[in-house]
Amino acid sequence: MESKSTLPDWASRPCIMGIDEAGRGPVLGPMVYACLYCARSYEKTLSTLNFADSKTLKEEKREKLLENLKANELLGWAVDVIDPRELSAKMLKKIKVNLNEISHDSASGLVTRVLNMGVFLTEVYVDTVGDPEKYRIKLSERFPSIKFVVAKKADSxxxxxxxxxxxxxxxxxxxxxxWVLDETAENITRNFGSGYPGDPETKAWLEQHKHSVFGFPTLVRFSWGTCTSYSKNMVEVVWESDKTEEDGSSSSSGKRQLKLSSFGVTTSKRNNEEEIESSGKNRCKFFHARKLEQLANF
Incomplete structure (x- = not known):
């Protein structure tokens, strides 16, 4: 989403942009990347608007500053809200996309979006993810016409x-x-605290809302290592493989069982029968139809 439906006159002059995120560490909810941009000539005035690292401000102050920012015709902004399901899906893909890559892609996407609006970006300041210099080079190679400054604690x-x-x-x-919870269980609550792994309220909510078969509600980033400790004592799900192999011949052992334990959390000790990939022979039609594969590592 963008803050401006039409391009203001100042956007055609040299502009600067800042990029930062919120929600990188929590086990619950989305990660949000945001950018703020303005004319370079407005930079000195910007420093008088009492913006500060959001973590140092109380919620009421942050809300008021955002409303002031949105009402300021000399500022533009955009956000990228990354759903927890998208985060987990990317991090658990066969070719995994780690959180740093997701962050880099989101920041690059914001730059691209603002450029495509017609804003004349000349300088972009970014709070680093990973090594600052490597990140700067990566951005500069993608957007060679823009000067990038990548720094730790750039938000301060x-x-x-x-x-x-x-x-x-x-x-x-x-x-x-x-957040609108997709799940409709009667005992589901919204008392999940801050969403950070160390929050006692969040930990209690995860424990209360884990399901022995279906795992966690979609609000949860189930790829997080935090979730592993809650996956103990889950029901082991057993699928019968098809009697007939994919080539049409009959399996010598008839129906065999493939086990999925703890909704994808696997153990290191397996027998040969359990190691059959769901993409191979004797897999259940359920997996074949959905092109699902058994994952050994996460």
Whole structure:
């Protein structure tokens, strides 16, 4: 989503942008990337607007600053809200996409989006993910016409990044607060706390809402290592493989059983029968129709 439906006049002059995220660490809810941009000539004024690293501000202050920011015709902003299911799906793909890559792609996507709007970006300030210099080179190679400054704690160094930090944090807080749970179980609650793994309220919610067969609600980033400790004592799901092999011949052993334990959390000790990939022979039609494969490592 973008803050401007029509391009303001100042956007055709040299502009700067700040990029920051919120929700990288939590086990619940989306990760949000946000950018703030303005004319380079507005940079000094920007430093007087009391933007700061969103983590240092109280919720009420962040909300007020965002409303001021949205009302300011000399500022533009955009966000990318990454659903927890998307995060987990990418991190558990056969060719895995780690969180740093997801973050880099989101930041690059924001730059591309603003450029495609017609904004004349000349400088972009980014709070680093991973090695700052490697990240800067990666961005510079993709956008050679833009000068990139990538730094640790950029949200406390550059007001334009501080503003982006506020946009990201408030957007995530609102998304979590207004989250519509897909699940309809009678005992499901919204008392999940901050969503961070160390939050006692979050830990209690995960324990209360794990399901012995279906795992966790879709609000949960089930690829997080945090979830592993909650997967103990899950029901072992057993699938009967098809009697007839894919080539049409009859299996010498008749029907065999393939086991999926703990909704994808596997153990290191397996017998040969359990190691048959669901993409191979004797797999159940359920897996074949959905092109699903058995994963040994996560």
């Amino acid at each position: 160094l550059y007001p334009v990044v501080s503003g982006a930090s506020i946009v990201a944090k408030v957007t995530r807080d609102r998304a979590l607060r207004d």
